[in-house]
Amino acid sequence: MIPSPKPEKPAPDPVLSARVAQIKDLVASCIQCGTCSASCPNLCFMDMTPRKMWRFLLCDRVEEVFSSDTFSMCSSCYVCTLRCPRGLPLTRAMAGLKQIGFHLHMARFRRAGLFYGAFMDNIAQYGRVREMEMMTRYFLALKDPLVPLGYAAMGVRLLAKNKLRPRLPSRGRGKLAHLFEPLDPQEQ
Amino acid sequence: MDYLYYPGCSLEGTAKEYDLSTRVLCHALGLGLTEITDWTCCGATAAEAMDELLAYALPARNLALAQKMDTGRDILVPCSACYLNLKNAAQALGTDAGLRGRVNRLLSRENLSMSGFVRVRHLLDVLCHDVDVNDIVKAADNRMADLVIAPYYGCQCLRPFTEFDDPEQPRSMDTVIRATGAGVLDWDMGGACCGASSAGIKPEVGTTLVGRIMVQAAPAHAIVTVCPMCQMNLERFQTREIPVLFLPQFLGLAMGLPAKTLGCDLNLSDIRSIVSRVAP
Incomplete structure (x- = not known):
């Protein structure tokens, strides 16, 4: 395992402790058997095993949890949820950690957060995803010109098959804006 | 057998052939598909990573649209992520009245509301169990x-x-x-x-x-x-x-x-x- 980098201290946030408490409740009866770690297809991309991460969370060592990339590497395959001998909803708990990572703009969740953010902006505006515009927004937000290169070949193949329809972006109130209002701090 | 059909965003773009082949095969096998009018994104994997309420509201809008059309028919979904999100919302909102109330408050802006039970089925399930x-x-x-x-x-x-x-x-x-x-x-x-x-x-x-x-x-x-x-x-x-x-x-x-x-x-x-x- 790669040694964990310096723990990232999450900014004080009233929502954070409440949300962490909810996630702790979901995994409270973890027996540390490690079935989740042994079952995870993405373990080799994580700097901390899921088993260890759940233990850190239950011990309130939140900084270690959010300094690892474990939660951001979960691809929601539900194998740990299926196999957990305690029947814990681990994938749902992972999603809870992603939500915190997203809202607090945590470094370890930056790329995934920008991707999901671009996706959801697109949905709020149009109701259905427009892949061209979504990916363009994601690349602009990343501010890393090397990343789009990795997608260029795929983009060309999809365009050649007429699967990406370039369309002009539209402004104005989004089709599903009303469903996103609870997320807007100004509306709360 | 007749179903309400939820294609999902991918089937309009990168997976067009999944939409085409699902419709053509179902027709050939005598399965009737009626597309859910004005359907929108189910939230994919993105909504659950952002906000729990949103992860229920996005699929629930489609369930409410389906109920408005016909409460008797199952919803047929070819995309596994859409299937999971719609099914998850149908189950959670069907059993948790508090959550259903919060989601319905958001949906009420479009005069939509989700109530009771909707059966969400994956295309694979239908092909294996409803077809001779x-x-x-x-x-x-x-x-x-x-x-x-x-x-x-x-x-x-x-x-x-x-x-x-x-x-x-x-x-x-x-x-x-x-x-x-x-x-x-x-x-x-x-x-x-x-x-x-x-x-x-x-x-x-x-x-x-x-x-x-x-x-x-x-x-x-x-x-x-x-x-x-x-x-x-x-x-x-x-x-x-x-x-x-x-x-x-x-x-x-x-x-x-x-x-x-x-x-x-x-x-x-x-x-x-x-x-x-x-x-x-």
Whole structure:
């Protein structure tokens, strides 16, 4: 395992402790058997095993949890949820950690957060995803010109098959804006 | 049998051929599909990573639209991520009145509301349980004989809702594949993860996970899929040339339906060796 980098201290946030408490409740009866770690297809991309991460969370060592990339590497395959001998909803708990990572703009969740953010902006505006515009927004937000290169070949193949329809972006109130209002701090 | 049909965003874009082949195959098998009017995104994997209420509200809007159209019919969903999100919302809102109230307050702006029970079904479930397999056998007339097919299920049609198959050793595709005359590859990777959206964000995840799948798929002549995300990742990260096609494309070809109507010119992998089984 790669040694964990310096723990990232999450900014004080009233929502954070409440949300962490909810996630702790979901995994409270973890027996540390490690079935989740042994079952995870993405373990080799994580700097901390899921088993260890759940233990850190239950011990309130939140900084270690959010300094690892474990939660951001979960691809929601539900194998740990299926196999957990305690029947814990681990994938749902992972999603809870992603939500915190997203809202607090945590470094370890930056790329995934920008991707999901671009996706959801697109949905709020149009109701259905427009892949061209979504990916363009994601690349602009990343501010890393090397990343789009990795997608260029795929983009060309999809365009050649007429699967990406370039369309002009539209402004104005989004089709599903009303469903996103609870997320807007100004509306709360 | 008649169903309300939820295609989902991918089937309008990167997985057009999944939409085409689902409609054509269902028609040929006598399954009636009525598309849900004005459907919108189910939230994909993005909503659950942002906000829990949003992850229920986005699919719930579609369930409410479906209920407005017809409460009696099941909703048929070809995309595994859409299936999971719609099913998750149907179950949670059906049992948790408090959550249902919060979601319905958001939906009320469009005069929509979700109530009671809606049955959400994956295309694979419908093909395996609502169709008389002899209809496929008769139409296929052993057209796919001598081929070995690797059935790839992916994750979210199998887990966490273990509705119609074994989530560790899935077998539901075996019967319909064998009905075409083809053999089924005996392998362990049918329910293994392709990397899903993590592969979209970090390509090395896709390379590694799809690489493992490709190694075991080696003895097969083709891989069939039931999810647009799996299909995209298998095609994008495939390490060796193997045809990857959607299950309804494969079954449609086996039944002699025209390749063009099944979108067989749209796959990114080279599927000519399978298409050539059908007289042009």
